[in-house]
Amino acid sequence: MLSSIRLQNFRRHTSLNLNFSDKLNFIVGGNGQGKTSILEAIYYLCTTRGLNSKSDIEVLKFDEDSFEIEATFENLSKDSVRIFFTRADSKKFYFLNNKQVNKSSEIIGKFPVVVLTPADHSITQGSPSERRRFIDSVLSQASRIYLNSLIDYNKTLKQRASLLNLFREKKTRNLLTEIDAWTEKLVISGVELIKQRTRFIVEFNKYISDSYSKVMNGEETPEIIYSSNIQETEAPLEKSFFELLNIKKEEEIKKAVNLVGPHRDDFIFKVNSINLKTFGSQGQHKTFQAALKFAEFFYLKEMTGSTPIFLLDDVFGELDSNRAKKISEYLRTVGQAFITVTDFANFSFIEREKSDVFVNLNNRSLIYA
Amino acid sequence: MQIAEPLQIAIEELNKLPGIGKKTAQRLALHLIKSEETYVDNLLNALKNLKIKLRLCNRCFNLSVEEFCNICQSNKRDQQTLCIVEEASDVIAIEKSLEFNGLYHVLGGVLSPLTGVTADSLHIKELILRFEKEQITEVILALNPDTEGETTSLYLAKLIKPLGVKVSRIARGLPIGGDLEFADEATIGKAMINRITL
Ligand SMILES: [Zn+2]
Numbered sequence: 001m002l003s004s005i006r007l008q009n010f011r012r013h014t015s016l017n018l019n020f021s022d023k024l025n026f027i028v029g030g031n032g033q034g035k036t037s038i039l040e041a042i043y044y045l046c047t048t049r050g051l052n053s054k055s056d057i058e059v060l061k062f063d064e065d066s067f068e069i070e071a072t073f074e075n076l077s078k079d080s081v082r083i084f085f086t087r088a089d090s091k092k093f094y095f096l097n098n099k100q101v102n103k104s105s106e107i108i109g110k111f112p113v114v115v116l117t118p119a120d121h122s123i124t125q126g127s128p129s130e131r132r133r134f135i136d137s138v139l140s141q142a143s144r145i146y147l148n149s150l151i152d153y154n155k156t157l158k159q160r161a162s163l164l165n166l167f168r169e170k171k172t173r174n175l176l177t178e179i180d181a182w183t184e185k186l187v188i189s190g191v192e193l194i195k196q197r198t199r200f201i202v203e204f205n206k207y208i209s210d211s212y213s214k215v216m217n218g219e220e221t222p223e224i225i226y227s228s229n230i231q232e233t234e235a236p237l238e239k240s241f242f243e244l245l246n247i248k249k250e251e252e253i254k255k256a257v258n259l260v261g262p263h264r265d266d267f268i269f270k271v272n273s274i275n276l277k278t279f280g281s282q283g284q285h286k287t288f289q290a291a292l293k294f295a296e297f298f299y300l301k302e303m304t305g306s307t308p309i310f311l312l313d314d315v316f317g318e319l320d321s322n323r324a325k326k327i328s329e330y331l332r333t334v335g336q337a338f339i340t341v342t343d344f345a346n347f348s349f350i351e352r353e354k355s356d357v358f359v360n361l362n363n364r365s366l367i368y369a
Numbered sequence: 370m371q372i373a374e375p376l377q378i379a380i381e382e383l384n385k386l387p388g389i390g391k392k393t394a395q396r397l398a399l400h401l402i403k404s405e406e407t408y409v410d411n412l413l414n415a416l417k418n419l420k421i422k423l424r425l426c427n428r429c430f431n432l433s434v435e436e437f438c439n440i441c442q443s444n445k446r447d448q449q450t451l452c453i454v455e456e457a458s459d460v461i462a463i464e465k466s467l468e469f470n471g472l473y474h475v476l477g478g479v480l481s482p483l484t485g486v487t488a489d490s491l492h493i494k495e496l497i498l499r500f501e502k503e504q505i506t507e508v509i510l511a512l513n514p515d516t517e518g519e520t521t522s523l524y525l526a527k528l529i530k531p532l533g534v535k536v537s538r539i540a541r542g543l544p545i546g547g548d549l550e551f552a553d554e555a556t557i558g559k560a561m562i563n564r565i566t567l
Contacts, residue, residue, distance in 0.1 A: 155516040163482035178480065178488055181524035185516070 001074055001336045002042065002111075002309055008068045009061040011037035021357040023332050027340045029361030035340040038359070039115070039311045042338060045071040045081045046113040046309065048094065048104040056085050056092060073111055075306070081107055112141060112300050112308035116293040116315050123292060124276055124285050128266035135267055138296050139200050142303035146196050153189040157258050160186055165256040187241045190261045194228055194237060197262065201226040204299060211294035215330050216287045216323065225268040229260060286318060290327065297334070310337040317342060325349045376402070428499070430475040430492050432457045440464075440473060447471040449506045453496070453525060455479055455513060463511065471509075474499065479517040480524060488524065496525075500532050507535045514541045 001022040007013045012034045029035040040059060043051040050059060060067050066086040073079045082095040094101045101107065122130045140147040160182040167175045201224055212222045230241045241260070245252075248259045269276040271284055280288070293310075300308050310331060316324040316339065328350050331337040344358070372380070376398055383394035401409060425431070426438035433439070440446060440460075450471030454460060460473050476491045499505065508529055512518035526536050 152516050156520070159481060159483050159516065159520070163487070166482055166487070174489065175487065177527060178482075178524060181480070181520050181527060182482075184523045185520040188519075189516075 002071055003074045004072045005038070005041060005045070006068075006070045007038075007041050009064040010041055010067045010069050011059055011061060013037060014061065018359060019357070020336070020338075021355045022336050023353065023355050024328065025336070025338045025357045025359070026344060027338065027359045027361065028342070028344050029340075030342060033361040035359075035361055036313055039313050039338055039340060041069045042071065042309065042311060043113060043115060044083060045069055046107075046111045048083065048092070048107055051115065052117070052119050057087070057090070060085065060087060071111075079110070081111070109141060109304070112304055112306055113311060114293055114297045114300065114308045115311045115313070116290060117311075117313040118315070118318065120289045120293070121285065124269055124280070124288050128264070131267045131269075132263075132265055134292065135197065135200070138204070138299060139196065141300055143196075146200075149189065149192050149196060153186075153193050153262070156182065156185050156189050157261070157263055161256060161258055164253055164258075167253060168256045183242075183245060186258070186261060187238055187245070190230070190241060191237045193262045194230060194265075197228075197265065198226055201267070204295060207295035207299045208291055211298065212287070212291045215294045215327060216291050217326050220271045220284075221273075222288060222291060223270045223273070225270060227266045227268050228262060229264050230262070287323070290315070290319070290323075307335045310335065312337060312339045314340055314342070317346075321349050425475075429473045430457075430477060430495070431460050431473055445470075449504055450509065451499070451505050451507070452509045452511050454511050455518065459511065469509075471507075472505075476512075476521070479512060479521040481517045491521075493525075493528070497528060500529070500534065505534060508537070510536065510538045 002020055003022075004017070004019045006018075007016040010016075012032075016038075018038070027035045027038050037059070040051045040054070043049075044059070050056065065088065066084065068082065068084045070080060070082040073081070080095075080097055082098070084093045084095070085091070092104075094104060094107055096107060096110075123134045136150060140150060160179075163175065163179055163182055167179060205224055208222050208224060212220070230237060230244060233240060235243075244260045252259050269280075269288055271280060271288065274280075276284060276288055297308055297310060312327075316328075319327070328339070331339075332353070379398040379401070380391070380394045383389055383397050384391055386394075389397070401412075422434055423432050424434075426433040426441055427436050428441045429438060431438040431440060433441075435442075447470050450469075451474055452463065452469055452471055453474050453476060454463065455476055455478060457475055460475065463469050463473075474492070474496050476493065476496075478486055478491055480486060480488065480491070508525075510522045510525060512522050522538055529536050
């Protein structure tokens, strides 16, 4: 669990020290009071990256030269993570247990975190790239093998596009054999990615139905369908991949773009066999987004063996009281969560427990309920 | 603080070396100031000779003093087996293993169109000519198992296989003497995929 954080010149917080409960932590405050920044700091310390891809400069307090944030985790052992950023170097420095570490990868994955924010609407309502990003992020956190395959595939895409571009300019025949080699590499790495995604979706569907019924109290049946432009028919994946590449070869060279492969995959979300993106109601979208994050939580817990920290930003305001109550009760039983709300008075239906922590940012006071 | 200019310049130059930070560079420079003059002269000569006396072997592009390197000149090496590597440093690594007694061919890099490296910027044309001039029957590809290294292996296999030469790639997997539990998942995964029948 995350037992405390310290923020210095992070967003609008000049200096802030907070202690947390191992169950529910409510961060209460009006707009612009800096409640989301507290979740951002937690996310930063777990992942070394900004929430919603915010840059380091963006989270630095206006007019300041550097920020420093620190977290103390108490699990089997007590660990501290500190991140220091200076405007002058435009560089971050990482410290694990007060010892400087050079690579962010020494921190990433040590303290898994799951976030549910209003921005998640894009996962179910946005373009396929948003869904790929979600699936890739869950899989990469759970499996180093997948992360390596993904990096390898993305590198291959960049190299191949660059070569296609070179061929378009120079039209040297010699380059054709080179394109063939990069194509073969694309197929090898791409098939690897497709196989891992296929296996993952089968597994993840169990988690999504579980969280849909248990957490969201939904009576509908959710499902994720993996939709790749390369389909396994009677022929092996490799063959279908090569065939499709052959059909698109001229167009690929003309446009100097990779047109075939798992970088164009989509994942179709269904509720009771009906396509959510096309026919889903606003409520079904919200429920599905939350269910995805709960599924991520339980999946990571199972695969990594450590319980993630759950961050919920401004989510309760968008859910009906029944669902919000259900979610908060469930969260209490599974682990530690951080929940931002504008006004707790609106959430009187949530039963307060002794161990819960309330951080009230309106009057800058810490209330332990 | 002002540092005397010669010292400043020496620190900056040393700092350009891989793995040498500002602090280490300063320590090395101060150490050299205190060292005997003959030592500094010897060091200077050794460094200069790296550029003056060393060249690339005319046949395999390994580092060499003469037109052909020691390995190419040796009559104890198997002339029919060729090991293809990225850099001369890989030759040193494989030679240390004492497991290979054939000849080498150093490509001078791997395919990477993003950074402007295509086949004609590597020693590949010279490699193909060797198959005409020499009696090579087997090729071992010993390139790094990264994206570019693997693609270069695929490319070379496409060129060499039609010549009727046996082509293999070095196996990769767990480091010898390494404990399974300390190897990262990616290595174990690859080792599982590339398992061999006994
Ligand atoms: Zn030689």
